[in-house]
Amino acid sequence: MNSLPVLSGDWFEFRSLGDGLTLITEPHVIPLLRCNIWHIAGRDIDLVVDTGLGVSSLYQASRHLFGRRVAALATHVHLDHVGGHHEFGECWCHRLEAPGLRGADPDYTLADFDLRKVEIDVPGYETGGPALTALPAPDYELSAWQIRQATVTRELDDGDTIDLGNRHFEVLHLPGHSPGSIGLWEAKTGTLFSGDAIYDGPLLDNLHHSDRAAYARTMERLLSLPVNVVHAGHDPSFGRERLRELVRAYLERNASA
Secondary structure, eight states, X not given: OOOSOBOSSOXXXXXXXXXXXXXXXOTTXXXXXXXXXXXXXXXXXXEEEOOOOOSSOHHHHHGGGXXXXXXXXXXXXXXXXXXXXXXXXXXXXXXXXXXXXXXXSGGGOOTTOOGGGOOOOOTTSOXXXXXXXXXXXTTOOGGGOOXXXXXXXXXXXXXXXXXXXXXXXXXXXXXXSSTTOEEEEXXXXXXXXXXXXXXXXXXXXXXXXXXXXXXXXXXXXXXXXXXXXXXXXXXXXXXXXXHXXXXXXXXXXXXXX
16 A cells, blocks of 8 residues: 555646756655756757656656657666656667667666665665655556666767757767766857766765776766756756866765775
């Protein structure tokens, strides 16, 4: 029997940041798993950067934002970033993450996974108890939640260009958190969509496929970017000085470990 309250309103929250950018969040997902979902409106194609946990239909809730064509990009394929990818006809990710998005790796297929039984110790995040603070519908069963297989239509690599018609992004391979973590860099505006390579919160470099040496190299690369704003995979966006603070703090911790 579910003990969580049932949500009376919408599952997703939408916040327009101007210039065709909308931040979509799931406020009733705990912070550890509350991914920032970014919708970038383009002239020729829209891009959805990460799709959240997949508790409710992102595609249906966001249709009012979409143009004639939309693609879902995964910065990496951890469960909190790809829950809604199966709803999109076009799915893009780094080539090293593609098997996970296609569902070949059991780490990313979570059928019969009961969120109430998950307990993860991550300093800085409260993780005990259920992954949700409310249910999207009275008949929603936590035990039925799973990551569904998606169709990868484009495998990305470092240096690839993503052309939305009026906006152009360079794909940056930023391994460390996961092998195929990527960011999107718009040199014209100094905008970085960083996924979980860096965000203003506790960074995870101790997962089964994390690589601290690669993460340190990623941090050095980020330090060299002339960033104006970072739109990350979790927590609030931040500017260049905060980026440098976060990078230097990580490198110092890594050097003393």
